[in-house]
Amino acid sequence: MTKAELRETEKIGSVEDIRIGVYVCHCGLNIAGSVDCEDVAKFAADLPHVVVSKDYRYTCSDPGQELIRNDIKESKLNRVVVASCSPRLHEPTFRRVCEEAGLNKYLFEMANIREHCSWVHLRDRKSATEKAKDLVRMAVARAVLLEPEKENTVPIIRKALVIGGGVAGIQAALDLADTGYHVYLVEREPSIGGRMAQIDKTFPTMDCSICILAPKMADAGRHPNIELLTNSEVLEVKGYIGNFKVKVLKKPRYVTDECSACGECAPVCSVTVPNEFDVGLATRHGIYIPFPQAVPSTYIIDRDLCLNKENIIVCDKCVKACERQAIDFEMNPETVELEVGTIVAATGADVFDPASLVEYGYTKFPNVITSLEFERLINAGGPSGGHLIRPSDMKIPKTVAFIQCVGSRSEKGHLYCSNVCCMNTIKDSLLIKEHWPETKIYVFYLDIRAYGKGFEDLYRRAKKEGVVFIRGLPAEVIEDRKTRNLWLVGENTLMKKLYRVNAETVVLSIGIEPRKDSDAVQRLLTLSRTQDGFFMEAHPKLRPVDAPTGGIFLAGCAESPKDIKDSVTQASAAAARAGILMAKGNITVEAITPRLIAENCTGCGVCAKICPFNAVFVDEESKKAEFIEAACGGCGTCAAGCPFNAIKMRHFTDEQILAQLNAATKENADKKIVAFCCNWCSYAGADFAGVSRMQYSTNVRIIRTMCSGRVAPKFVEYAFSRGAAAVLVSGCHLGDCHYINANYQTAKRVEKLWKKMERLGLNKDRLQLEWVNASEGERLATKIKEMQVIVSSVNAEEIDNSKKMMRKG
Amino acid sequence: MPVRIWRKPLDAEKIKVKKAEVHILKNQCKGCGFCIEFCPKQVLETSDELNIKGSHPPKIVDETKCALCGFCTAVCPDFAIFTIEKDCKEGC
16 A cells, blocks of 8 residues: 555545535336436435435446546545446446545445346335435445555456357457467367357358368367367366466377378278268268368367277277387377457357157158258258258158257247247258259248348348248148158238148258357356356446356357357457456456455364365465455455454455345335345346346345355344345355355355354245355245345344344354 | 167168177087177077086077177187178178
8 A cells, every 4th residue: 555545545544524425327218217316315315424325327437437437536535436237337437426526436336226226116216215325325335444555456468268269269269379379279179169160051152161261270170379179078167367277177188299191091090980060961980080071180189989999099090000110009188278368158059959859750751850960961062962962761852841949939949039030041941042942932021030131131042043942830741651751830910811832851950059168168157048058248238248157258159159250250359358368467366355354363274174266265374364455356255254354355354244244124124125236146146036027016125246255144143233134145146156165155154144043043045045146036026025024023022022032143 | 969869870870880600619618608708799698508518608699789799709718719701702
């Protein structure tokens, strides 16, 4: 701290000097529509230490910001409270405003009266206004105790990790490498290329997929700044923005770099299996290359298939066939440790398995194929040499029917639209028309979504070519046993007529779904997922490629279903965002890390045991706890767990949280729910409930902590001792914690509290624990509605009891 | 790429996997069982049959599984087993 800052801190020590400015934002009618902002501002003016209180139409606008800056200077404000939207949205804006006016940004506080009030109480102006007043009161109470803090800067390692070598990962890696950063590109499969390599042509330009991808793959393969790690998986990611330590498992290929991909080895291999790349439509050997354009252009041995198990070499046919002696059965798995500053997650997506929709008969009827199988069949390099044969008799079909939205936009699959299937089908229909113009083509659809550049033109072209579009998906596909042709029956919803169409091949236009192992990636990188299961961005509009975890960026279908163009766009954006961080070279770390109150510390080591980051240890000589600032994530579970009050979490101190509790329970506590929500999941979930206008009761007061692990049992006890009717503790789902596993401590503490309440003869239902992620606004709203029942069932005697008991306890 | 794989590959007929004939010289066998133990395709198993040496020679469970690796020949201490490629010119 500088001398000036020290002086400032000392000044605040005496409570009389505190001068708070409160600004109540109308946000147009977003807040003013259901909250009387003027009334709230008037109320705030009478709160202790408040010297300025104003309501303003758009506080985040330039004049709004100017107003605050002027007041800080003229009225000598040393605390600012803005009652407006979520701090997750505009806290950085107003913190900057404070700094511009010479006020330390940690002396700013926000009351969320939009997402947590006006939007969720649209039809009860009176109660919403009362709640807004309470929220402002809580913010002011906290503001009084805020302290100026100085942020540390940490250097950023100028290397990046890209996970996933599909088109998005390749693009991100190339962009970063061209900018001059060293990039590690990790791919699980033996070759980079991903889904795009399997596709025949791309829409709307109809150019050949592999022809435009292969040069990019080759570029990535030989770029001096890119280190390719194929057949490899990320095992562990530790650290934080700018300083990640990553462990990658390099699985052995059993073929060295000496391989020239001559292909002499494969034909002599006596074991075969369906090739994954051709969706099982072609065969590969135990030693194989996934596809001719693979990068690296090296064969690989599938040891699960190979006759040589473990250490016994029973078959050496490939070894004998290889002139360059590139085969090495002695290769072992290898773990490499990387240090990177930024990570781009481009882990891609899976496709929907239509076998679960029995009405379409996939896997029952040979001539019902998926759109991915279609791509391999129509591809000149595919198993049928580009002839669209039907599997039952290898003949080229004269009628082809496409069924849209298979696994998309339906309860039977996924509720979301998979984004690419409409255009993919239109492209496929044109491909058929190009090769076999006489083919009759039907497309059964719900809606055709031709929203992108050039898409509508392509759609029109398909109609002009004679492709028949019928609105209404078939109810059933029935096979003619003799001909193996298929009958599609359903209703044409535009004509209000039933149809019965005969087709020789049916193509199921299957949707895109999150990777089956998304939760593993999610845990590795501490990401969140939306209800659909795709990874969530930090902000859907303004930070669409940033993950909520600092230093991690998203690209491609991992974030949501998207086409090649969007994947590439997003990948370049992610590379640029990662590049910005690395170009700066260092980053400031939020000053929310703990400080030791040395005289209270007994060196018991509880904090060291529960710290998820191993950032605390007990010094052997001094017998006091010590913190490793750079490793600390700032969750605060150490402070909540310390039995001797020896840890002070900066910016989330016990006193500040207790002051918020005091303010929240000042009036009508016996009707209120106090909710502790973690910043990353539950508070964001509450914001999401607000954005989605999910209505719930007005008596809940949300207190934000960085992690639910910060919620010390004494906070809950204090809330009850103040007469609160109910308390909700809410955090990320177990396993999804932003701070690795800190929320397991939350679960333990709540368990203990429940036991204690039972022992004291209190109704333990008054304390609730709910895991809510950032997309589960509905879950939070429902929980609050449920708790309303508990609140109304609690009588005055019970409240008094808990007041007495908890005070004693 | 976890996609459901269930069809018989279109080229299944074309891919020529060599067919094998397994020959056991039963009376030369001392019944050590190496061939049975080391066969990667589990083509062989012990039989109840007794040969002139009073030991149990192996018997063939499924000749079509044999991948012609020749390891049985290599491990047999008694030169009692060998495999040859089937002559499939006239189909087999």
